[in-house]
Amino acid sequence: MTRRTDAVIPAAPRKTLLEWIDHDDGDTPSLTQPACSPAASAFHAQVALAADGSRAAERLQPPPGLRLAPLG
Amino acid sequence: MSIDVPASFDTALAAHHKAIGRWVASFESSPARYSRQEARSRIERVFNSAVLQILSPIEIADLRVVAFIGDDDLPPAIAIICDSIGQVDLGWIEKDNVLSNTLFGNVAPLGWRAAAYKALTDTLSSALPVFDYDGLFEEISAYYWEGETDDESARRCLIDYHGDGSEEFDAEMLPSAMNARRPDWMIAAHADPLKRLPVELRAALTGLRAAHRALKANEPAARAWHFNFEAATNYILGFEDCSHLPAMTLVPFEPFAREIDDVARHGMETSFMDVAGLCPLIEGCEVEAWFASLKLGADVLLAAQHLINLDPANARPQ
Numbered sequence: 086m087t088r089r090t091d092a093v094i095p096a097a098p099r100k101t102l103l104e105w106i107d108h109d110d111g112d113t114p115s116l117t118q119p120a121c122s123p124a125a126s127a128f129h130a131q132v133a134l135a136a137d138g139s140r141a142a143e144r145l146q147p148p149p150g151l152r153l154a155p156l157g
Numbered sequence: 158m159s160i161d162v163p164a165s166f167d168t169a170l171a172a173h174h175k176a177i178g179r180w181v182a183s184f185e186s187s188p189a190r191y192s193r194q195e196a197r198s199r200i201e202r203v204f205n206s207a208v209l210q211i212l213s214p215i216e217i218a219d220l221r222v223v224a225f226i227g228d229d230d231l232p233p234a235i236a237i238i239c240d241s242i243g244q245v246d247l248g249w250i251e252k253d254n255v256l257s258n259t260l261f262g263n264v265a266p267l268g269w270r271a272a273a274y275k276a277l278t279d280t281l282s283s284a285l286p287v288f289d290y291d292g293l294f295e296e297i298s299a300y301y302w303e304g305e306t307d308d309e310s311a312r313r314c315l316i317d318y319h320g321d322g323s324e325e326f327d328a329e330m331l332p333s334a335m336n337a338r339r340p341d342w343m344i345a346a347h348a349d350p351l352k353r354l355p356v357e358l359r360a361a362l363t364g365l366r367a368a369h370r371a372l373k374a375n376e377p378a379a380r381a382w383h384f385n386f387e388a389a390t391n392y393i394l395g396f397e398d399c400s401h402l403p404a405m406t407l408v409p410f411e412p413f414a415r416e417i418d419d420v421a422r423h424g425m426e427t428s429f430m431d432v433a434g435l436c437p438l439i440e441g442c443e444v445e446a447w448f449a450s451l452k453l454g455a456d457v458l459l460a461a462q463h464l465i466n467l468d469p470a471n472a473r474p475q
Binding site for chain 1: 167168169170174175178179181182185188189190191192193194195196199200
């Protein structure tokens with residue numbers, strides 16, 4: 086596989102053994118959100134519960150063809 | 158998946174990688190650059206090959222080395238584990254079948270075999286989890302005779318246990334009977350003095366004792382072969398439930414099959430004490446010192462191996 090030049094994720098860092106031993110705390114989770122299309126963002130907003138719980142009581146409608154009633 | 162995507166979320170090198178990694182870094186002439194996983198692999202590869210270089214000529218026991226990560230309260234540690242179980246193969250030293258004179262070559266004189274066996278019992282336990290006849294006698298004494306060692310007291314214990322005149326009572330289970338079952342070459346008093354031994358046997362014995370002295374002289378600076386049961390229980394999960402009996406023995410199975418079976422039962426059901434040494438990597442005992450100690454113990458085992466393989470009665474004529 087050839088490496089794409091516009092890769093979003095940077096290549097793994099390279100250090101000497103002593104740098105890995107003395108100055109490394111491991112990977113830290115990144116706070117930046119991955120890029121997302123507007124349609125997907127709108128969908129996320131629809132299913133995500135609001136922080137104040139105002140939409141928490143709304144039931145999701147079961148998809149057509151699902152025989153079992155949704156739990157809850 | 159793109160090679161840009163890391164295959165796993167990774168943490169910093171663990172304590173044992175760091176301890177061993179410093180040793181690896183100490184002889185890298187031009188510091189190469191590695192990804193984190195490459196650094197980890199490099200440390201493991203260099204350590205493994207250095208260990209194998211020292212241990213691979215050893216054939217009298219299968220040894221392997223394990224590095225422990227430690228935790229907040231425990232430093233990382235390196236252990237030498239013995240994967241062999243049972244009697245050390247004594248070769249020409251235990252060959253006392255009369256028929257072997259004609260079938261498999263000459264049997265060496267008793268004084269030679271006793272001298273070689275005594276040297277092994279004096280030295281081998283410094284680098285192997287091994288018990289000798291005294292160790293077996295002690296175990297049996299605790300097992301059958303409530304710690305007594307003379308016939309009269311032992312007989313009383315056995316009668317208390319089985320009842321007077323019981324069919325279970327067996328005179329073969331008394332201390333004197335057990336001692337009498339030792340083949341002559343197991344008795345140190347039969348050993349010939351060095352000056353009466355052939356040159357190559359004398360050299361092998363001197364070499365073994367010298368290697369043993371060198372290992373002892375190096376303690377306590379480096380303790381690759383030092384073992385402490387309590388320390389091992391801190392590192393090895395479930396170790397306290399294992400038998401305290403060493404995994405190997407210098408006692409020949411044939412005359413002592415019943416005794417060895419009895420004392421080894423717990424070990425066979427769980428596991429034997431198979432740690433040849435466990436060395437926490439604390440200040441003063443770092444990896445370089447550990448390797449120096451590993452080499453000294455390996456020298457003892459190689460000298461013992463040389464002695465066992467020697468077979469002086471069938472040596473080529475000089």
